[in-house]
Structures are given as structure tokens and as C-alpha cells.
Amino acid sequence: MTIQTENTRVSLKYTVRLETGEIVKGDPARGLAHMEFVTGYNQVLPALESKVIGLSEGEELEFSVPPEESFGPYNPSLVQEKTFAEFPQGKELEEGRWVRATNLDHLVSFGYKVVEKRADRLMLDYNHPLAGKTLVYKVRIEKVSEVDKDDLELLKPCQHARP
Secondary structure: OEOOOOOEEEEEEEEEEEOOOOEEEOOOOOOOEEEEEEOOOOOOOHHHHHHHOOOEOOOEEEEEEOHHHOOOOOOHHHEEEEEOOOOHHHHHOOOOOEEEEEEOOOOEEEEEEEEEEOOOEEEEEOOOOOOOOOEEEEEEEEEEEEOOHHHHHHOOOOOOOOO
């Protein structure tokens, strides 16, 4: 069976690395990462899903996904300076660390990196860690199957996915 554009359960093993060779996930020496999804439901990056359409069990493929099709370009305007007067919690943060913050009023969480810490202020980078980077995937299709009708009733496309 080959992977179709909709309603195919795909199980694959993979490595994703940057163009520099730095491994992001799925180190071949320690064990490949595993992913399972159903096509047509925006469960993975659209560029990843489109590349595996037409493949069958046992097939392997290596491909690149540019920033525009993954986590977007790096946006310098998302690097912002905050004084400790406006952000007192910043005094406890360490330079070079990633932090996850949650807005309890809106139940939204987001991450940022502490780029620089001075005596009275911080520089925070709100870009995704993979923004501006081309991702290089190497995938091996482990299993391909049709999704049964009961499972289809539970699946809904993500309403927030980009077209």
C-alpha cells in the first residue's frame, strides 16, 4: 500500500538535522526518532507530509524543508529588550537558557531565549529555536495502513494550521 493524501496511517522512523549537520532529533547512533500520523489532518508539517505521499513500507527518502515551510524565517523584531523594572522575574533567569512562560488568563504558553543579561535588563528572543533554519529529514517508512471508520470519526483537521 502506498501513502495517500488522506486517511492513511503512517508510521516512520526519522532523523532531522540542520544543514550544518547538527542533529535536532533522531540520532542514528543512538536510535532514530519515531512518528505516527494520519494524512490529511495537519498533524505534522505539511512539507513533511507532502514528501512522503506515494511512498510505501520500507522506502527511504532524504529531503530538505526550508524555513518558509517549517518554522518560518528568523524575525529580528522578535528580539526584545526588557528592563527588570518591567519584568522583575527576569532577575532569576540565566543567560543562554530557554524559558517557557504561560499566560494563565488566556491559557497560552510560549517560549523565549535569554540572549543577554545585564545588570538592569535582558535581551529576550521570542523566535522559535528552528526559525530561519533549513531542516534536513531522512525518513524510513515503517508501516502504512488504512484508517478504519471508527478512528476517522475521532480525527479532525487542526483548525489553526496554515493553508
